[in-house]
Amino acid sequence: MAAALCSASPAISAAAAAALGAAARRLRVRVRAASRPYCAAPAPPRAAAAVGAQSWRARRRFAASAASTTTEEEEEGAGAEVMIPPDNRIPATIITGFLGSGKTTLLNHILTAHHGKRIAVIENEYGEVDIDGSLVAAQTAGAEDIMMLNNGCLCCTVRGDLVRMIGELVDKKKGKFDHIIIETTGLANPAPIIQTFYAEDTVFNDVKLDGVVTLVDAKHARLHLDEVKPKGIVNEAVQQIAYADRIIVNKIDLVSEPEVSSLVERIRSMNRMAHLKRAEYGKVDLDYVLGIGGFDLERIESASHMTTTQGMNINMTMNTIITTIITMTMNTNMVSMVRRTDHHAHDHTHDPGVSSVSIVCEGEMDLEKGVHDIFQGSPERMWEPNEPRINKIVFIGKNLNGEELEKGFKDCLLKK
Ligand SMILES: Nc1nc2c(ncn2[C@@H]2O[C@H](COP(=O)(O)OP(=O)(O)OP(=O)(O)O)[C@@H](O)[C@H]2O)c(=O)[nH]1
Numbered sequence: 371m372a373a374a375l376c377s378a379s380p381a382i383s384a385a386a387a388a389a390l391g392a393a394a395r396r397l398r399v400r401v402r403a404a405s406r407p408y409c410a411a412p413a414p415p416r417a418a419a420a421v422g423a424q425s426w427r428a429r430r431r432f433a434a435s436a437a438s439t440t441t442e443e444e445e446e447g448a449g450a451e452v453m454i455p456p457d458n459r460i461p462a463t464i465i466t467g468f469l470g471s472g473k474t475t476l477l478n479h480i481l482t483a484h485h486g487k488r489i490a491v492i493e494n495e496y497g498e499v500d501i502d503g504s505l506v507a508a509q510t511a512g513a514e515d516i517m518m519l520n521n522g523c524l525c526c527t528v529r530g531d532l533v534r535m536i537g538e539l540v541d542k543k544k545g546k547f548d549h550i551i552i553e554t555t556g557l558a559n560p561a562p563i564i565q566t567f568y569a570e571d572t573v574f575n576d577v578k579l580d581g582v583v584t585l586v587d588a589k590h591a592r593l594h595l596d597e598v599k600p601k602g603i604v605n606e607a608v609q610q611i612a613y614a615d616r617i618i619v620n621k622i623d624l625v626s627e628p629e630v631s632s633l634v635e636r637i638r639s640m641n642r643m644a645h646l647k648r649a650e651y652g653k654v655d656l657d658y659v660l661g662i663g664g665f666d667l668e669r670i671e672s673a674s675h676m677t678t679t680q681g682m683n684i685n686m687t688m689n690t691i692i693t694t695i696i697t698m699t700m701n702t703n704m705v706s707m708v709r710r711t712d713h714h715a716h717d718h719t720h721d722p723g724v725s726s727v728s729i730v731c732e733g734e735m736d737l738e739k740g741v742h743d744i745f746q747g748s749p750e751r752m753w754e755p756n757e758p759r760i761n762k763i764v765f766i767g768k769n770l771n772g773e774e775l776e777k778g779f780k781d782c783l784l785k786k
Pocket residue numbers: 467468469470471472473474475476502555556620621622623624649650651652726728738739740741746747748
C-alpha cells in the first residue's frame with residue numbers, strides 16, 4: 371500500500387507530463403504475480419456494518435447534543451438531533467473493482483484532471499512489487515510522499531495498517547489535502563475496508579467515507595461473477611458491486627452494445643441503488659466519483675440482503691491467494707517474450723482461479739499489463755545508463771505454481 375499526496379492543479383499536471391517525459395528515457399519491465407495468504411476476515415459484513423452504523427449514529431447524536439445550547443425543549447429530548455454540527459471530516463473515496471477493471475486508469479484520470487482538489491492516495495498492493503503505486507506516482511509530480519505497504523489485502527491485520535496510514539496522513543498532513551482516495555487490490559472484498567471508517571475511532575473522528583466507486587470490466591466481469599466459490603468463500607466481484615455507490619462499467623470498447631446491456635441488467639439485479647455509468651478508460655465526470663456526499667450504510671445493507679436472497683455468497687471468508695513473483699535478469703525484450711508465451715498466459719488466465727497476469731514491462735518505453743488474454747502497452751521509461759536490467763513478472767491468482775510458471779517463462783528466453 372502506498373500513500374501519496376497529489377494535487378491536480380494545471381501546473382502540477384504540466385509537471386507530471388514533464389516527469390512522464392523524463393521517465394520515458396528509461397526502460398523497466400514489471401509484471402504482476404504474487405503469493406501471499408489472504409487472511410481470514412472478521413465478522414459478516416451486514417452484522418459488522420450494522421454495529422458500525424449504530425455506533426456512528428450514537429456518536430453523531432452525542433456530538434450534536436454536546437455542541438448544542440441546552441434549552442428546556444432539548445432537555446425533553448425534542449430537536450436535539452436536528453442540531454448536528456457541520457461535518458468537517460475529510461472525505462474518503464474507495465475505488466474498487468476486479469483485477470484489471472481499470473482502477474488505476476480511473477485514479478490517474480482523477481489525479482490529472484483540473485478539479486482543484488488536493489488528493490492523498492492510498493494504494494493497496496499485492497506482493498513486494500508496487501506496480502500501481504509507481505504508475506500513480508509516475509503520473510503525479512505533486513506527490514509529497516509515498517508509503518509502501520504490501521500485505522496483500524485490506525482486511526484483518528492489514529486493516530490496522532490502513533488505520534495507521536490514515537492516522538499518519540491526518541496527523542502529519544492535515545490541511546495539505548482535501549480528499550483521500552483508497553485504491554484496493556482487485557481481489558479485495560470492500561466490506562472490511564468500509565467497516566474501518568465506522569468501527570475505528572481514530573479514522574471515524576477525522577475521516578468520513580464519501581463513497582465506494584466500483585469499476586466493472588465489461589469484457590471479463592461475467593467470468594468473475596459466475597465463478598462458483600467453495601462453501602464459505604466470498605466472491606469478491608459480487609461484493610464489490612453490492613457495496614458500490616457508483617458503478618463504472620468500463621472497457622465498453624471491447625464488447626458489443628448488447629453485451630454491455632445484458633451486463634448492466636445483471637449488475638442492476640445485484641445493486642439497484644447505485645448510480646451506473648458506462649465508460650472507456652475510466653473517463654467519467656469527476657463529480658460522479660468525488661463528493662458523492664456520504665456512504666449510505668443502510669442502503670448497502672439492503673443491497674447485501676438483495677444479493678443474499680438471490681442465492682449469492684457474500685460471507686466474509688477470504689480465498690487463499692497465491693502470488694508469485696518471477697525476477698529475471700536478461701537483455702531480452704520482455705514484451706516480445708511474453709507475447710511469444712501468450713498460449714501460456716492464456717491457459718492460466720482462463721482458469722477461473724487465476725484472474726490476472728498483470729504485466730508491466732519496463733523495456734522499450736512500453737508498459738505492458740495483461741488481464742486474462744488481453745495485453746496492452748503504454749509508454750513508460752527507458753533504462754538508466756547503468757541500471758541493472760531486471761525484469762519482474764508478478765502474477766496474482768489462486769493456486770499458482772510459482773516454480774512451473776518460472777520454468778515456463780525461462781524456457782522461452784532466447785538461447786544464444
Ligand atoms: N481497451 C480498454 N482498455 C482499458 C480501459 N481502461 C483501462 N484499460 C487498460 O486495462 C489495463 C488494466 O487497467 P488498470 O487501470 O491497470 O486496471 P486495475 O483495475 O488498476 O488493475 P489491477 O491493479 O491489476 O487490478 C491497462 O492496460 C489499461 O490501459 C478501457 O476502457 N478500454
